[in-house]
Amino acid sequence: MNNMRLHFLITSEQRAFGAMFFKDMNEDVLAFVYPTDTARTFHTFFCPPMRIIALSSDGQVLFDQIISKWRFVKLPACRYVIECGPKADYRSYVKTVLSISPDLPQSGVIDPSASMDSLLFALLAEAISDIRRIRDTHRGRIRSTIQRRKFEVWERGQIVSSAGFLLDFCDASRLSIPSSAVRLAYSILQVEEPYLDELVAASVAGIPWQQEFPNDCMRCGKPGSWRPILRPAPDVPVELTWRYQRPENAIPICHHCTETLDLLRNESMQIDLAWGLWGSRFEALWRWHRARKNHHLPNWNMVAFPLWPREFSGDTWETGSGALKDARPRPPYQVERGEEHMDSLRRALFSKAFRRRQLGETHLQKLLNFRLDIS
Numbered sequence: 143m144n145n146m147r148l149h150f151l152i153t154s155e156q157r158a159f160g161a162m163f164f165k166d167m168n169e170d171v172l173a174f175v176y177p178t179d180t181a182r183t184f185h186t187f188f189c190p191p192m193r194i195i196a197l198s199s200d201g202q203v204l205f206d207q208i209i210s211k212w213r214f215v216k217l218p219a220c221r222y223v224i225e226c227g228p229k230a231d232y233r234s235y236v237k238t239v240l241s242i243s244p245d246l247p248q249s250g251v252i253d254p255s256a257s258m259d260s261l262l263f264a265l266l267a268e269a270i271s272d273i274r275r276i277r278d279t280h281r282g283r284i285r286s287t288i289q290r291r292k293f294e295v296w297e298r299g300q301i302v303s304s305a306g307f308l309l310d311f312c313d314a315s316r317l318s319i320p321s322s323a324v325r326l327a328y329s330i331l332q333v334e335e336p337y338l339d340e341l342v343a344a345s346v347a348g349i350p351w352q353q354e355f356p357n358d359c360m361r362c363g364k365p366g367s368w369r370p371i372l373r374p375a376p377d378v379p380v381e382l383t384w385r386y387q388r389p390e391n392a393i394p395i396c397h398h399c400t401e402t403l404d405l406l407r408n409e410s411m412q413i414d415l416a417w418g419l420w421g422s423r424f425e426a427l428w429r430w431h432r433a434r435k436n437h438h439l440p441n442w443n444m445v446a447f448p449l450w451p452r453e454f455s456g457d458t459w460e461t462g463s464g465a466l467k468d469a470r471p472r473p474p475y476q477v478e479r480g481e482e483h484m485d486s487l488r489r490a491l492f493s494k495a496f497r498r499r500q501l502g503e504t505h506l507q508k509l510l511n512f513r514l515d516i517s
């Protein structure tokens with residue numbers, strides 16, 4: 143009992159994932175801390191059997207049930223929600239949980255009582271259209287080989303979420319969903335089951351970004367393209383390849399500069415450019431790449447840290463964090479660079495003379511300062 147871990151879930155991302163993909167809840171107690179008292183809808187989809195307890199702001203127990211099926215759970219107006227193993231004694235944690243009432247960020251907090259219906263219908267419409275795509279692609283029985291070949295990993299992540307949502311919704315609502323859609327959703331979850339962790343990580347962290355990022359060549363500023371640096375070994379399963387498509391593994395460079403620097407034949411220069419541009423974010427990816435190659439990859443919590451294990455980096459975007467909050471693709475703005483990173487950038491960029499006029503570092507600076515506000 144005393145080797146149990148208490149986790150606080152305070153940001154909206156943390157809450158959104160909750161206990162999903164925990165194997166069991168025997169050693170974990172999750173505490174969801176909210177800024178206000180509101181009726182809330184929880185779901186247990188992808189979660190192990192668990193006990194859900196809802197508390198008022200002064201610690202009164204308003205709801206206490208063991209939920210062993212994947213479904214929506216409607217909770218009364220409450221301030222704290224605790225999730226733990228079916229047999230766990232949560233009482234010893236209540237005092238600690240109640241002591242946490244920080245100034246919580248209000249942005250991004252969805253008030254379920256106000257928007258649940260329209261949110262549900264938007265999700266439902268999306269889920270059904272995903273399932274339709276599956277039907278049109280597979281024409282009959284769902285096969286893993288087709289799923290793995292025809293869809294990008296991040297799309298497969300969104301499809302399993304949709305399938306799960308559809309089944310759950312079907313259980314919880316009075317609306318009838320066509321039985322063919324329900325069957326398809328079941329089959330999808332069944333064939334994707336071995337890959338769920340990576341698929342869900344990719345649905346957030348593996349989404350395409352090349353179209354949204356500036357593509358000015360980091361050496362000369364003319365239009366270029368983002369060139370990946372590390373390559374997956376032939377034995378890397380397709381479910382893991384999305385990490386090689388991350389921006390941290392790419393540099394923007396034009397065809398002309400690629401030729402001038404003889405970049406394709408100079409692997410160490412490629413590494414210099416990526417390392418200099420992305421700092422510890424490239425280092426963390428590199429560590430993941432090496433660890434996988436040498437079969438030393440630790441088991442890690444991919445829901446909380448989709449990109450790479452926590453110990454591979456610092457705790458912030460700037461210092462290489464692979465946590466969920468830092469998982470959406472972003473340009474290299476604000477990445478922390480030491481002298482060693484700037485040296486390696488200059489070593490590569492100035493290794494060949496510029497023709498005609500001598501350029502400064504303006505293009506590089508423009509890239510390093512680029513800001514992309516993602517809503």
Ligand SMILES: [Zn+2]
Pocket residue numbers: 359360361362363364366395396397398399400
């Ligand atoms: Zn160029």
